Amino acid sequence: MDVAGKFAELYGYEPEGVWSAPGRVNLIGEYTDFNEGFVMPLALPHTAVAAVARRTDGVLRLHSADIDAPVAELRVDDLEPLSKYGQGGWAAYPAGVVWALRDAGHDVSGGADVHLASTVPTGAGLSSSAALEVVTALAMNDLYGLGLDRPRLAVLAQRAENAFVGVPCGVMDQMASACAMEGHALHLDCRDLAIRQVPFDLAAHGLRLLVVDTRVKHELGDGAYAERRAGCEEGARILGVSHLRDVAYDELPAALAELTDEKIRRYVRHIVSDNHRVEQVIDLLDSGDVRATGPVLTEGHASLRDDLRISCPELDLVVTSANAAGALGARMTGGGFGGSAVVLVESADEDTVTKSVLEAFAAAGFTAPRVFPAEASAGARREA
Structure with missing residues (x-):
């Protein structure tokens, strides 16, 4: 993606730099983040990339190579939560980050010109929105010399999505995008944001983690996520815990x-x-018994399907058809009601399991899913 070249074409001058931030897939721990629990995501090689330059007149110009729309021109001082750019449009995510930085007392008043392009599939439960937020936050942090560390950038990106866009997500997605390390899964304690980089070299064990994007689109802002969050909070209240x-x-x-x-x-x-x-899963990875994590993934799917009730026929079919074809385990990942599943397989069985899932979808009359390996990749970084 030549984002720098497109930036120059759009704005008539060269960007000050290029940054990237990845999407993520969550291995285990779903809806636990806003309950101050534990999660274990890993960054994907798919990224949002931004070419950015500072301005001095308070204007924020945003453009995406992936959306057929003109440059959105805003004023930093006019950014308000749940405004026209805070309700659904892609520009809400980078604009929300600039608002969150300003609201937290960081001087980004000069504005910026931004051109974005992303390879993170949208609506697939792989955190395309968090990638947009984190790449914007990192670029603004660097350009304006704010001195914020990665966890703080992640928290501000989460605030952008919560308060500006209006999606009550936890902090997992932004932390994974900002803090992940290549070849590792990120064990995150969502209470104090303590992180541990857990070695996750599946190839060394003859294994693969497949992502199956069902191509069923979901929107976390549709009320179902918020309803479950409210139910969890009510449960905590009744039980007398925070x-x-x-x-x-x-x-x-x-x-x-x-x-x-x-x-x-x-x-x-x-x-x-x-x-x-x-x-x-942490204990099994630490002990080197990686294959034994498979059944834990499948148990997790049953819980998401039966207790949280956020699965769908396509996701259930991925799990049942993959496991029937010899997968070690599988579960849906992300917010649910569509999106993606993860499947742990022996490397030698990758083609067989993939073929079985594709055939099962065809037999059910579903749109063919997209299947690709999840490689534990690096978090957000400056590229140029």
Whole structure:
């Protein structure tokens, strides 16, 4: 992607630099982030790339190579949450980051010219929005000399999505995009943002992690995500804890006995058990028993399907057809209601499992999914 060349063509001068930030896929730990729990994402090789230059007149100009739309021209001082650019349009994500930086007291008043291009699939549950936010945050941080570290940039990017765009996401996506390390999965404690880079070299074990993009589009802002978040918060309130993170796995039966609302019981059961699954996967990776993580992934899918109820027929079909063809385990990943699944396979079985999933989708009359390997890649960085 020649974003620098396109920037010069658009704006009539050269950018000051080029930055990139990746999408992510989450190995295990879903909807646990806003419950101050544990997650374990890894960055993908797919990235959002931005060519950026500072301005001095308070104007923010935004353009995307991926959207058939003219340059959006805004004023930094006029950016307001849930405004016209805070409701659905792609420009809300980079604009929201500039607003979040300004709102946090950082001087970005001069504005910027930005040209973006992305290879992160949209609507696939792979955090295309977080990639846009983080690449903007990193570029503005560098250009304006703000001195913010990666976790702080991730938190500000999350605030942009929460307050400016209006999507009540947790911080996992932005942390993965900002802080991931090549060849590693990111074990993140969403309470204190402590991170541990966990070696994740599947090739050394003769394994592959496949991403299956069902091509079923979802929107996290449609209310379903917010409803589940509210249900989790209500469960925590009833149980007398600040967040469901505080319910230990061995205390789960007693906690569930206190809950009379069947829906809240299901949500609580998923969150507490998925936090436990993250810990199981960590232990297995640390011990070198990587193959044993497969069944944990499949258990996670059953919990997302039956307790959180955010799966769909396409995602369920990926899991059942992949496992029937010899996969070690599989689960949906991301916000649900479409998007992607991850499948752990022996490298020798990759083609067989892929063929089985494609044939199952064809037999069901579904649109053919996109299947590609997930390579644990580097987080956000300056490219030029």
